[in-house]
Amino acid sequence: MKKTLLSAAAFAVAGVSAVAMMPNSAEAIPAFARQTGAACLSCHFQTFPALTAFGRSFKLGAFTDVGEQALIEDEELSLPSVLNAALVLRAQYMVSKVTSGATTTSTRTWAVPTDSNLLLAGRVGANTGAFVEFAGGAGNWQLMNSFDMDGIKVGLNVANTGFGPTAALETTAVYGQHGGKLWGSDVSAVQNIVNAIGNTTSVALWTGNDSFTVQGAMVAFADARATKNAGFVPLIRGTYVADLGGAELLVGATATSGTQTAAVGAANITNGVDAKWLDLQLQGDMGDASYGIYADWVATKSKGVSGGVSNNIFAAGAAGAVGAGAGADAKVDGFGIRAEVKPLHNVMFGVGYMSTKTTYATLAAATAAGAATQAPKFTRTHLAATYEIYQNMELTLSYNNDSVSGGNKTKTTLVDLEALM
Secondary structure (H helix, E strand, C coil): CCCCCCCCCECCCCCCCCCCCCCCCCCCCHHHHHHHCCCHHHCECCCCCCECHHHHHHHHCCCCCCCCCCEEEECCEEEECCCCEEEEEEEEEEEEEEEECCEEEEEEEEEEEEEEEEEEEEEEECCEEEEEEECCCEEEEEEEECEEECCEEEEEEEEEECCCCCHHHCCCCCCHHHCCHHHHHHHCHHHHHCHHHCCEEEEEEEEECCCEEEEEEEEECCCCCCCEEECCEEEEEEEEEEEECCEEEEEEEEEEEEEEEEEECCEEEEEEEEEEEEEEEEEEEECCEEEEEEEEEEEECCCEECCEECEECCCCCCCCCCCCCCCCCCEEEEEEEEEEEEEECCEEEEEEEEEEEEECCCHHHHHHCCCCCCCCEEEEEEEEEEEEEECCEEEEEEEEEEEECCCCEEEEEEEEEEEEC
């Protein structure tokens, strides 16, 4: 598939809503450009952090590929001759208007800088690579391994990250660490329901090539209700890549189910982990322009355990859910879709829509969780535009219009300037 890999990325004034804020520069870093000698847009579609086929291949290789950069090699040693690092600098200005009944409250916030993170990434050994993001601590951490078995790669990855339970080997641009282009993951249902709960720790055994990936992982989910997490839950994810009329189609499916016990003070609570989702992306060209279409659908529910029903761990993190309890028997589902087009080499536009719903067994349970109705629905309309100054610097303007049934309406405009050094 022909890719439009023209200039791009980062005098970043990126629009994001107050509900979903995540780093959108993960793995789109000059550290990899320094190691490989390749431009940022060799790996990224339209702009960072969405991946091209080459970018996915680089990730499946555990970030070990080097171009002409010298290596220090000896028995059981194969390191780049220099430490490949990058610095993320971001400034943001956000205007938020919240309407509750007949009252509208407006707030304006400057964040300069909102990010000043040090990123270290690249080759650790012949079959091992890493990605670490420091922001006063190792906020995102991934150690990756890859071995070639006659054209099929296999590996074992370990991760602790805020980019979601599949981040140990996530290659799609629908959500998570690769979904931040135009802040598009603001309208990803997976991002707003599953990934919103916080950092996850995962150990994933995986296999894949240019046409498919499969990972089986054990994941420890964060929990807003708990002070300490314990136990891992199984997760399986598969993706398939196909050619569709000259465009590239990628379809993914994920399921995770189990329970984990978390400490709340001196007590323990059982949290149900039951989520399934499908995601789709289509990336291609229209003449001199390029386009991307991204969509996902997710469903979560509380899980039966001996003696009753466990908490639904995702209900507290769902967009539109109120309070840290969200009801022991709440279920959450939703969908999102967005389209992004790049008509010029340094200009992009995006539009998207998302809808999620938290359903309680009774109105009393909804009221206890702070919801105005038994099945509050959250919707978001998203508009964005990006002007790319360099491949490592962009300016983005984003607008989100949020509404909760029986609740507040919020309009958020965000200007984000980001530079990667």
